[in-house]
Amino acid sequence: MAKTESHIVPVLPEKIRLSDYAGGIFRTISSRKGMKKAIDKGWVRINGKLASTGDYLSGRETIELSFEETIERPVIELKVEILFEDEFLAVVNKPAGIEVSGNRKWTLENALSINLKSSSKLDALKYPEPIHRLDYPTSGALLIGKTNAAVSELNRMFADREIAKTYMAITIGQMPSSGIVDSEIDGKSSQSEFRLLQTVESERFGQLNLAELNPKTGRRHQLRKHMAEIGNPILGDREYGSEGLILSGKGLYLHSVSLSFVHPFTKEELTIEAPLPKKFLKIFP
Numbered sequence: 642m643a644k645t646e647s648h649i650v651p652v653l654p655e656k657i658r659l660s661d662y663a664g665g666i667f668r669t670i671s672s673r674k675g676m677k678k679a680i681d682k683g684w685v686r687i688n689g690k691l692a693s694t695g696d697y698l699s700g701r702e703t704i705e706l707s708f709e710e711t712i713e714r715p716v717i718e719l720k721v722e723i724l725f726e727d728e729f730l731a732v733v734n735k736p737a738g739i740e741v742s743g744n745r746k747w748t749l750e751n752a753l754s755i756n757l758k759s760s761s762k763l764d765a766l767k768y769p770e771p772i773h774r775l776d777y778p779t780s781g782a783l784l785i786g787k788t789n790a791a792v793s794e795l796n797r798m799f800a801d802r803e804i805a806k807t808y809m810a811i812t813i814g815q816m817p818s819s820g821i822v823d824s825e826i827d828g829k830s831s832q833s834e835f836r837l838l839q840t841v842e843s844e845r846f847g848q849l850n851l852a853e854l855n856p857k858t859g860r861r862h863q864l865r866k867h868m869a870e871i872g873n874p875i876l877g878d879r880e881y882g883s884e885g886l887i888l889s890g891k892g893l894y895l896h897s898v899s900l901s902f903v904h905p906f907t908k909e910e911l912t913i914e915a916p917l918p919k920k921f922l923k924i925f926p
Contacts, residue, residue, distance in 0.1 A: 645707040652700035659687070659704075660694035665793035667706050673796055675770075684708040714768055719752035724782060725913045728760045729791040729906050731769065732913045737780040737892050741771050753785060764789040773799060776862065778877070781808070781897025782915040794905040799859070805901040808854040808864060809917060811894035811924060812873040813886055816840075816850045822867040826860040833857065833867040839925050846886060849876065851925045853898075864895065891920055 648666045660680065664673030677694060679685055685692040686705045698704075722734035733756070735741065735749055742750040753769040760766070765788050772784040772795045784804070786792035798804050819836045839851040850873065854864050862881070868874055869881040876894040879887055901912040 645705065647706070648704045650698050650700050650702045650704065653698060656697045656699050658694065659685075659692055659696045659698055662698055663704065664796055666704065670706065673800070679706060679708065682708070715746045715751050716754055717747055717751045718755070719749070721749065721752055721756040722915075723756065724915055725911070726757060727907075728762055729786075729788055729904075730795065731757050731785040731787060732900060732915075733757075733783050733785060734915045735775050735780055735783040735897070737778055737918070740777050741774045741783065749783070757785070757787065760787040762788045762790075766792070772796060773859070775897055776865075776893070776895075778893035779895045779897065780915075780918055782806075782900045782913060783897065784900055791905065798902060798905065802857070803902060806856055806897060807899045807901070808856070809896045809898045809921065810852050810854055810864065810868065811876040811921065812850045812852050812868055813846045813848070813876055813883070814850075814873050815848055816852065816871075816873045820871070822871055824867070824870060826863060826866055829858075829860060831856075831858045831860045831863050831867070833864055835868070841924065846876070849924060851921070865893075894921065896921065 646667045650662070660673070660677055663676040663680070663685070670676055670679050680692055680694050683691060684706055687696060687702050692704070723731060724734055725732040740748045742748050750768070750771055754767065757769050766786070769785045769787045770792050772786055772792065775781065775783055784795060786795050816837050822833045822835070824831060834855040834857065836853045837850055838853055841849050843849045856863050865875055865878055865881045869878070874882040874886070877888045877892050896918060897915060898917065899912055899914045903910055
């Protein structure tokens with residue numbers, strides 16, 4: 642069955658890219674990520690012409706979304722720890738070793754519908770949607786939208802940096818007590834703060850550190866790249882680790898330990914924490 646929606650752009654103070662504007666304008670696909678995919682698939686037209694993500698809007702354009710609605714999506718049997726849940730959103734504890742979303746069947750996204758309670762809101766999503774990503778080897782707190790309005794608002798909050806993310810990592814080598822890494826990643830400015838919490842001597846690695854990491858931007862592999870950049874790669878990082886110091890078989894020692902934000906609908910101030918994995922506690926009890 643075809644699904645069609647249209648939107649008329651109001652007069653804008655300045656031109657804006659379609660990809661930056663379109664997130665949240667449609668009920669069916671409300672996230673920026675989802676709209677980018679829709680544009681790439683040829684589901685979006687501007688004034689009747691096929692749209693691209695690089696198109697600019699100035700006002701009074703008619704944007705149309707039209708596609709054949711998918712009836713079902715794959716669902717996988719995977720038990721996921723729920724850290725917080727209400728009618729609008731949830732925070733789950735992502736296991737290491739699974740993709741958040743993607744074209745494969747075995748993703749965390751395909752396990753959400755059987756782990757989360759159905760929302761009673763009118764714009765409830767049949768398939769709850771992850772708001773951000775954690776790398777395949779990274780574990781911890783992951784934010785999920787359960788309604789169209791929640792997905793739209795949470796995506797905006799991420800874009801406006803209203804959601805604070807805190808990670809714990811075990812890093813290798815002598816490390817300053819605190820600092821800021823400010824450098825470009827993929828041609829874009831990126832910034833991460835770090836704070837050293839504990840150290841332990843290691844025969845193989847010299848010194849291991851338990852560090853708190855706070856990314857201020859959201860670039861791909863940002864924390865892993867930044868820690869490697871200052872000479873303190875994250876333990877178990879096969880991609881950015883130092884030659885001869887790659888720990889195999891234990892995975893990456895990087896964990897999303899908390900998300901802090903004001904609930905977009907209840908206005909409650911939330912800090913939702915994911916307990917450290919056992920492998921962390923074996924090194925830093």
